[in-house]
Amino acid sequence: MSLRTELRDKVPRMLALCLLSLAWLSEGSQRSEPMFTAVTHQLLPPDYDSNPTQLNYGVAVTDLDADGSFEIVVAGYNGPNLVLKYDKARGRLVNVAEDEHSSPYYALRDRPGNAIGVTACDIDGDGREEIYFLNTNNAFSGMATYTDKLFKLRNGRWEDLLSDEVNRDVASRFAGRSVACVDRTGSGRYSIYIANYASGKVGPHALLEMDVAASDPARGIVVLVDVAAQAGVSKYTGGRGVAVGPILSDSASDIFCGNENSPNFLFHNRGDGTYRDVAAVVGLDDPYQHGRGVALADFNRDGRVDIVYGNWNGPHRLYLQAGAPGRIRFRDIATPKFSMPSPVRTVIAADFDNDQELEVFFNNIAYRGSSANRLFRLIRREHSDPIIEELNPGDALEPEGRGTGGAVTDFDGDGMLDLILSHGESMAQPLSIFKSTQGAGNNWLRVVPRTRFGAFARGAKVVLFTRRSGAHLRIIDGGSGYLCEMEPVAHFGLGRDEASSLEVTWPDGRVLVRAVASSETNSVLEVPYPRDTEKPPVPTLLETPTSVLSSPLFAPGRSPSASTPMAGTAAAATNAALVASSPMRMAQHVWARDRSTVPTLQPRTEAPALPPHRWLHRLDPVPCACWFGLSHVCFSSSLCPGGATPAEEAPPSPAGESPLGLFFNFLTLLFGVGPCSVFQPVSWRTLPINYTLSICWLG
Known part of the structure; x- marks a missing residue:
């Protein structure tokens, strides 16, 4: 030859x-630099009071005492529920739900209950969030032997509303998993979505909310009703992870529920607070897998909400939303490494090193052997799918950890997200706390939208426009993870970039646009509900070129109007500030404002200046x-x-x-x-x- x-x-x-x-x-390939270092022994050393060695499950983040700082609520299974608060003087987290009857937090411990799911939101419109614990008490499915608890601060103490005589008939006695908060009508009052685990026709999903006509919150009277049937979400299935936000809707809260032994649900809000399951239509049903943790994010920065979730010992999914309005489909772009099956519990999407790229954290449980946690970075590319890069979790690897839940928040105010992991089920283990080892010098911005009553606006959408890297979208998820609920904050890592403006969309469709000054970099911005307009305002589209107006990506027959004024003098002033600070904002990124269509990002009409790292x-x-x-x-x-x-x-x-x-x-x-x-x-x-x-x- x-x-x-x-x-x-x-x-x-x-x-x-x-x-x-x-x-x-x-x-x-997996980077050698570890992302996380363990700080448990400095911030939350294992002890009997604040970090007992017990079975823990869900984790939620809220502000129980309205002091402006967050508490971390942990569902205890064979031990008390925990309420962890950062003590600045001592430089550590402490459990304020003490074993003292005189403590206002004492009832939250609920020692007889075996809680796994937890969520927080304002159900009665008093401006403070209530806490819902889902108890199973050793029941896997069907009927349970102990009711769930819904705690409200009343008469200076936390008390269970489901123990009130008027609510005993609606108190759930079914075994369930995750719970989440949904403002289904845009009223600012939230419903509790309960993903029960049915046994045959026993234990449907529930949706509890306040009966406004029968209640008097000022006197502490809150009458609850189950509206699951009329809302269209009363289903019998093995409910697992739940995420809530404007997934398909422009503003209204949709609900994704990952199920076991049956197809997933994607409940699309019709705009009137009722739902239709469209999971099969858009390609999210995944009927032969067993869903667990889930998170919402915009991974390719096209202005649409994408979904990442884990399947129990099955392929994990990374779905990007695509398609024209009315023909939406989700496309799985998970690589073999990313999708590799594992005994996954919670899933978290966040920017841990503030470099503008999102990371996805898979929290696994050591099930029939070691099963380490995994971490990936999604690196955005123009006009292409993100690059998926596996990272080294460092101390958060936890190969022998019995992971059951987790959440992120910045409890010490340094602008870096802290990772809190819970353990349990097969072995009692204490909580773990981790801090990022990377990105300490990067810029950041944290945005906290509020409802009309002053509570956290869970389900809101926040878009941050930066000076060099374009638009970044975050959802204040009413659920997320598995058994968990993340902090009610839109956290943006900025790298060396700065923000120029932001846009907040509430579940009722109201929109607020405001400029962001350079001096506001590395700070927390509270965004109150806009009260200066009778109807949801429609921002003026700034410098929208003809090529964008005629783009086929807009719904047929609908183009953005450059002549629609923003209502109110305050909004007009904001608009003027935006023109000065970010004149290319709407020319680069335009979302449809029609609530009946899915928001669509328009293509750039000219290439913006890109920072060196892009x-x-x-x-x-x-x-x-x-x-x-x-x-x-x-x-x-x-x-x-x-x-x-x-x-x-x-x-x-x-x-x-x-x-x-x-x-x-x-x-x-x-x-x-x-x-x-x-x-x-x-x-x-x-x-x-x-x-x-x-x-x-x-x-």
Whole structure:
């Protein structure tokens, strides 16, 4: 056999190996730098009072005493529920739900109850959140032997509303899992969605809310009713994780429920507080898996709400929302590493290092052997799916941890999200606290929207517009995770960028737009409910070009109107400030305002200036010479067609599209030298130069 024939036979093998190398690199390898360090022994040392070794489950974050700082509420199963507050003087978390009858928090301990799910929201419109604990008391499904608890601060103490005579008939006695908060009508008063675990026709999902006509909150009288049937969510299934927010709706709260042994639910709010399950229609039903933790986020920054969730010992999902209004579909982009089955419990999506890229944390339970937690970063790319990079969780790996829940919040006010993990089920273990080791110098902004009553606006949508990197979307989730509820804050990591403006959309459709000054960087912004308009205001579209107005991405027959004024003088002043601070805002990112359609992001009409750390966020096959298995590094983009200069991002240049590419294709046939899959890596964050790494194997 001639050398030419032998080399020609090796070409398919070479190309296959190049493609395999490209696939491996596109997922990213686990970084060596640990993301988290354990601070449990400094902030919450295991002890009998504040961090007992017991079975713990769900975790929720709220402000129980209305002092402006958050408390962490933990559902205790074979021990008391915990209410952890950060004591600045002592520099640690302490349990304020003391074992003292004189304590106003004493009832929250509920020692006889075996709680697993917990959520917090304002159900009666008094401006303070109530706490709901879902108790199972050893029942897996169907009937339980102990009722759930719904605690309200009344007469200076936390008391159970479900123990009131008027509410005993609606108190749930069914075994369930997650609970979440839903403002289904946009009233500012929340309903409690209870994902019960049915046994046959015993234990449907419930939706408890206050009967406004029969109640008198000022006198402490709150009458509860179950409206699940009339709302369209009374289902018999194995309910697990729940997330709440404007998933398909522009503003109204939709409900996603991951189920076990049956298809998932995606309840789309019709706009009147009733729901229709559209999970199968949009591709989220996943009928043969067993859902657990879930989180809502915009992973590719297209202005749509995406969904990530874990399946128990099944493939984990990362669904991006796509399609035109009326034809929405969710597309799973999870890579093999990301989707790798595990005994997953909760799932968290957050920016732990404040670098503008979201991380996804999978909290696993050591089930029939070790099962470490996992962490991934999603790196946004223009006009392409995000790169999924596996990270090193550091101390949060916990291979022997019996993970049952977790949440994030910034309890010490340093602008970095802290990770709290609970453990239990198969072994009693104390809580764990972790802090990020990376990104301490990055900018950040935390936004806290309020309801018309002054409580946290769970279910609200917050969009932050930055000076260099465009728009970032966050949902104040009324549920999330598994058995858990995250903090009621839109946390934005900014890297070296700064915010220029923000937009908050409430569940009733009201919208507030305000400028963000440079001096407000690295701070917490409280956003009150807008009261200066009779109807939800429609912001004026700023400098909307004709090309955007005619974009097919808008719903047919609907274009944004550049002439619609913002109502009220305050809104007009805000609009003027926005024009001065961010004149390209609406030209770059325009969402539809019609509540009957799904919000759609319009394409940029001109490329904005990109910060240095966003030059190359994609994989492009470009022709580079590799000789007999030796790879090389191109330190100048001019050496490889398809490279990019620091000033602009060049379009992909696949091998064969240029004369040089044709030349290399010719060399391939003759000598086995030709196009290689070129990886433009993401680990260049620490490098001041742009480079590409070409990998080739001639075997």
